[in-house]
Amino acid sequence: MATIDVRSVRKTFGKLVALDDVSFSVNDGEFFCLLGPSGAGKTTTLKSIAGLVQPDSGEVWLGGRDAGDIEPNHRNLAMCFESYALYPQHNVFDNMASPLRSPVLRLPDAEVRERVGRTAEMLGVGHLLDRGVDQLSNGQRQRVALGRVLVRPANAYLLDEPLSHLDAKLRTSMRAELKRIAHGELNTTTVYVTHDYVEALSLADRIGVIKDGRILQVGTPQQVWDTPETAFVAQAFGKPRISFVSGGLVSDNGTIRFISSDGAITVPVPDLDTTAAAAGESVRIGIRPRDLVLHTGAGAQPEGHERLDGVVYVLEHLGRQTEVTVRIGESLVSVVAPRGDVGGLAVDDKVSLLLDPATVHVFGDSDDGRRLTR
Known part of the structure; x- marks a missing residue:
């Protein structure tokens, strides 16, 4: 050897x-x-x-x-x-x-x-x-x-x-x-x-x-x-691929939040490396489909999760699971849901996605953009 x-x-x-x-x-x-x-x-x-x-x-x-x-x-x-x-x-x-x-x-x-x-x-x-x-x-x-x-x-x-x-x-x-x-x-x-x-x-x-x-x-x-x-590197791993959304960082009462370019998506960024990024910087966030939960109105929203409202753009049934692409403003975000959770969902139906901010990845706003979260 x-x-x-x-x-x-x-x-x-x-x-x-x-x-x-x-x-x-x-x-x-x-x-x-x-x-x-x-x-x-x-x-x-x-x-x-x-x-x-x-x-x-x-x-x-x-x-x-x-x-x-x-x-x-x-x-x-x-x-x-x-x-x-x-x-x-x-x-x-x-x-x-x-x-x-x-x-x-x-x-x-x-x-x-x-x-x-x-x-x-x-x-x-x-x-x-x-x-x-x-x-x-x-x-x-x-x-x-x-x-x-x-x-x-x-x-x-x-x-x-x-x-x-x-x-x-x-x-x-x-x-x-x-x-x-x-x-x-x-x-x-x-x-x-x-x-x-x-x-x-x-x-x-x-x-x-x-x-x-x-x-x-x-x-x-x-x-x-x-x-x-x-x-x-983030998009090299996982299927469906990680979803990217471009936008910027803003300071909100001491908390750094991400706001998409069209304002439709806003989430706090608790693990931002403030030595590498600051409010006002253009960034993109990455959200893995399996870190999201499809929420159609039934059941309570988990504590600490953000709610992103949109409409169904594409449904892809993959046996026991379904990949749902949701349009939120001008952005497309994918989620993987058990077959039983999609029920009678159809294209253009209103849905919500629940997201734990701790799972959000933040990068500079390009494919070569460096990681800005710890």
């Missing part, structure tokens, strides 16, 4: 800045997820760690040593590419065995057979070892590509969207299996790239959120969920 330290790495391709002062550390034996949209710089980061891309500036340290002078084949890292990169002329067994037979390892045939057989069974492709690559589905190829990485002993595994080509059912089961493998059988330092927040939350010990070649936040799954550092 090994530690990985990425220190102020910058990489450009012509005028495109792929990585811009990227820094983060991965602890020995840690499962670290790099989460971001397409084009964020995730794969370039992995390739920089592997030595397949040479940074313009900055350093990559492996196991406490500057890896700048270590050739890729001597870094003892195993990488899974999103594009499979399987050898079409070989069957499944030979594809998975290829790293074990390489000049670097050259393991005995008996150990090769044992490792390939165990890993193939672990990934559910044990019955496919004699098949050619052209006889496999995309999902099977994905598992073989992952198996070719996991079969070999390595200081760290670099996994680039290894589940992206699986169907939803298989992806869920493989995610659970990969977590068991990574945290149990292998217990090896892993950097896992994904655009899927569910994968990041369920697999990672820590998550690094990346956008436009810059790391926006690094933290545990709970930290990035509870205290996102920017509006972009």
